[in-house]
Amino acid sequence: MYRQALVDNTFRGCYTRKYTTYKIQKDPETFCPFVLNDIMGLGPIKGVSVDDVKLALKGRVKEGYEFNFESTLSEKDPKFYNKHPTANDKVHVMVCVIDANTVANMTDKIVKKIREIRTEANKLNIPQVAIFTKIDEACPEIKEDVKNVYKVKSLKEKMEKFSGDVGIPMNCIFPVENYHDEIDLNSDIDSLILSALKHIINFGDDCINFHKSPKNEIWRSINWG
Numbered sequence: 001m002y003r004q005a006l007v008d009n010t011f012r013g014c015y016t017r018k019y020t021t022y023k024i025q026k027d028p029e030t031f032c033p034f035v036l037n038d039i040m041g042l043g044p045i046k047g048v049s050v051d052d053v054k055l056a057l058k059g060r061v062k063e064g065y066e067f068n069f070e071s072t073l074s075e076k077d078p079k080f081y082n083k084h085p086t087a088n089d090k091v092h093v094m095v096c097v098i099d100a101n102t103v104a105n106m107t108d109k110i111v112k113k114i115r116e117i118r119t120e121a122n123k124l125n126i127p128q129v130a131i132f133t134k135i136d137e138a139c140p141e142i143k144e145d146v147k148n149v150y151k152v153k154s155l156k157e158k159m160e161k162f163s164g165d166v167g168i169p170m171n172c173i174f175p176v177e178n179y180h181d182e183i184d185l186n187s188d189i190d191s192l193i194l195s196a197l198k199h200i201i202n203f204g205d206d207c208i209n210f211h212k213s214p215k216n217e218i219w220r221s222i223n224w225g
Contacts, residue, residue: 017040017066017067018064018065018066018067019037019038019039019056019061019062019063019064019065019066019067019080020037020038020063020064021035021036021037021063022035022036022037022038023035024036034201034204037056037091039052039053039056039067040067040069041097042110042113042114043069045069046069047069047113048067048069049067049068049069049071049072050113050116050117051072051073052067052072052073053117053120054117054120055072055073055081056091057090057091057094057117057120057121057124057126058085058090058091058124059082059085059086059089059090059091060073060075060081060082060083060085060089061073061080061081061082062079062080062081062082064080065080090124091124091126092126092127092203092204092207092208093126093127093128093129093200093203093204093207094117094118094121094126094127094128094129095128095129095130095131095200096114096128096129096130096131096166096168097130097131097133098130098131098132098133098162099133099134100132100133100134100135100137100138100139100155100158100175101134101137101138103158103161103162104158104161106162106165111165111166114166115166115167118166118167118168125207125210126207127172127203127204127206127207128168128172129168129172129173129174129196129199129200129203130162130166130168130172130173130174131173131174131175131176131196132155132158132159132162132173132174132175132176133176133178134177134178135149135155135175135176135177136177136178138154138155138158139152139154139155142155142177146177146188146189146192147188149175149177149192155175159173159175172199174192174195174196174199175192176189176192176193176196177189177192
């Protein structure tokens with residue numbers, strides 16, 4: 001289990017405050033050729049600014065920038081505004097992380113935010129996917145056996161509702177079960193997580209090929225939710 005990103009087991013808003021890059025180490029000297037960037041969630045009230053997400057997509061946000069729901073990063077900020085982003089600074093895949101339990105209660109305001117961000121990503125030719133988390137909590141049949149994931153009608157209905165609301169196609173929405181109280185790896189849980197990651201990597205490759213970037217480019221995924 002990889003525990004670089006700090007988490008909080010409470011419901012007091014988004015725990016992520018800073019724009020942080022995570023690398024996955026292959027061995028003592030090398031890393032996987034992609035990075036994951038975590039940002040503050042949208043949130044119904046105190047969420048990340050849509051304008052900040054748009055800047056991050058363009059590679060304008062520097063490492064360590066602290067999100068503030070009341071303001072947006074300014075190009076006058078020399079410390080955190082990147083005036084000259086390289087291809088490695090830009091996002092190649094946008095990932096929306098959504099709690100499967102919250103889909104039914106997603107407000108119009110959140111839907112509008114997601115669609116606005118997707119519009120910007122479309123302009124930049126950035127592919128978008130969604131990850132449905134906590135599917136075991138949302139569906140008792142999956143809690144009993146995660147291999148039931150594609151047999152449960154209620155989960156499919158949640159995914160279809162989300163797809164219809166925000167516009168992300170069904171084949172770009174990937175359900176996963178979270179590690180919660182486990183202390184050892186579980187191959188059934190891993191299979192869903194690795195499947196989602198495989199598709200995200202494929203989308204990243206497609207984006208790089210579209211922009212005809214150098215083969216040695218490190219591509220970047222931005223994750224918010």
